[in-house]
Amino acid sequence: MRDSLVTVFGGSGFLGRHLVRRLAERGARVNVAVRDTEAALYLKPMGNVGQITPVQASLRHPPSVTRAVEGADFVVNLVGILYQRGAQSFDAIHARGAEIVAKAAAEAGAKRLVQMSAIGADPESPAEYARSKAAGERLASAAFPGTTIVRPSVVFGPEDDFFNRFGAMARILPALPLIGGGETRFQPVYVGDVADAVVAVLDRPDTAGKIYELGGPRVYSFKELMEIVLQETGRKRLLLPLPFPVAKLQAAFLQLLPVPPLTIDQVKLLERDNVVGEGAAGLGDLDIAATPVHGILPTYMFRYRRGGAKVTPRFG
Ligand SMILES: NC(=O)c1ccc[n+]([C@@H]2O[C@H](COP(=O)([O-])OP(=O)(O)OC[C@H]3O[C@@H](n4cnc5c(N)ncnc54)[C@H](OP(=O)(O)O)[C@@H]3O)[C@@H](O)[C@H]2O)c1
Structure with missing residues (x-):
């Protein structure tokens, strides 16, 4: 991972900050792709000068996504919303947004894509949130074969919701x-463990195309x-x-x-x-103790x- 370029969509969020820190510690260069780059400036001190760069991108604006993944070896999509407001709809962000990122990552020649989903993602769910997460998984995997899907239960940590x-x-x-x-x-999972899981997925080629469900002990x-x-x-x-x-x-x-x-x-x-499914691959398969x-x-x-x-x- 050292010296490789990782583009993290949604890197300024709760999970993002923990992942960006770990990637920087591993010596990767990180593009933090968000709508509000000012809100991502606080991440820069987590790396050396020039190692972490906020870049302006919205999943609702495909050209900005294409620019954000230029030259990326790895792409991680963490973007998610809890409620819909105007153009920030579940369909636009979780489903079509995931597809836009996956297409751009494939065209840029990225080696790996991680799509952050959620336990409960299911086309048959009564909740639109979970149906849109399932659509995002399907669309991302179709556009970028070998996409790794990560589905956490509720995530806890100092900045959790x-x-x-x-x-x-x-x-x-x-x-x-x-x-x-x-x-x-529920099976609450620690934010640090989820970030470690994403790093492990990027590190290990055998995780390509798999789904990981992450829950605590x-x-x-x-x-x-x-x-x-x-x-x-x-x-x-x-x-x-x-x-x-x-x-x-x-x-x-x-x-x-x-x-x-x-x-x-x-x-x-x-x-x-909201618990890890029976037989699902999880933290243990990534050698992480919950x-x-x-x-x-x-x-x-x-x-x-x-x-x-x-x-x-x-x-x-
Ligand atoms: N936290 C949990 O308990 C939990 C549980 C299960 C699954 N997940 C999933 O894990 C992922 C990360 O969750 P989180 O809690 O870290 O979320 P978060 O703190 O709300 O962060 C969301 C990020 O998405 C960015 N974003 C929002 N709309 C965007 C758009 N249109 N284009 C580009 N970026 C956009 C935000 O930055 P800007 O607003 O600056 O663009 C922010 O960086 C999400 O996919 C979520 O569904 C979280």
Whole structure:
């Protein structure tokens, strides 16, 4: 990997920063392809002078994608959205965007492509998010034979969207919601392990064309995860069961907010478990030992304790 050029689409995001750091440590040159290059400048000190370069590209603008992959040996597409806004639709970003990246990577002669998907990607899913992720997997693999698909469960780490969101809620609300009764099962995976997995995939030619499902060492129900949030934040809060139809009704209003805390599509996602499939290849096949939540959460969830940090750092 030393001296090779890696283009990372979505490299300024939560997962991106951990991957870019690892690639730089391995001596790769990294093009961080994002819409907002200013928001990616903070990554530059992770490498030597000129090693990490933010480049302007949008998955909705194919010529910019072509420019971003010029000369790339490896391409990683991390771009994903949690809700749709205008032209930033699931179809445009997860499905057609993945195809645009894959076509450009093939035309540029890249050796390998990693497409970041998600556990639950399924053309039959009730959630449009998961259907569009499945379409992205199919379109990317067709345009770039040998694409490696990586599907994490919910990812945790200092800047995550999941534990930080519920930690912030525990700080100000009298109760945390148990959507669908809190029975949905998750297998939280550490962001560092996901980044290590992508590096391992790029390192190992035998991973081409395969699908990896990444989960942590333990499966938890949503209720158990809320209990962990309360334990880590030292808060006593009511856990309020919210049947799926009620959660959808609430989401119908919440999804009108500029940054919606919950959408109907997200409630639909919660109707299915989010755990590594039986027999799926995973972290172990990449020789990575999964990190447990209890080893990491205390390093950042203290922010939500009484007397913890007054300002919540930007997450997500
Ligand atoms: N976090 C999780 O728990 C989790 C779980 C399963 C799967 N995943 C998948 O893992 C990937 C990374 O997730 P993340 O949590 O790191 O996401 P994130 O923090 O939201 O980062 C998303 C990145 O995509 C870029 N982006 C958004 N729209 C774009 C566009 N039109 N063109 C180019 N870049 C665009 C953003 O930068 P700009 O806004 O500057 O363009 C940002 O760098 C996603 O595909 C996600 O679906 C994440």
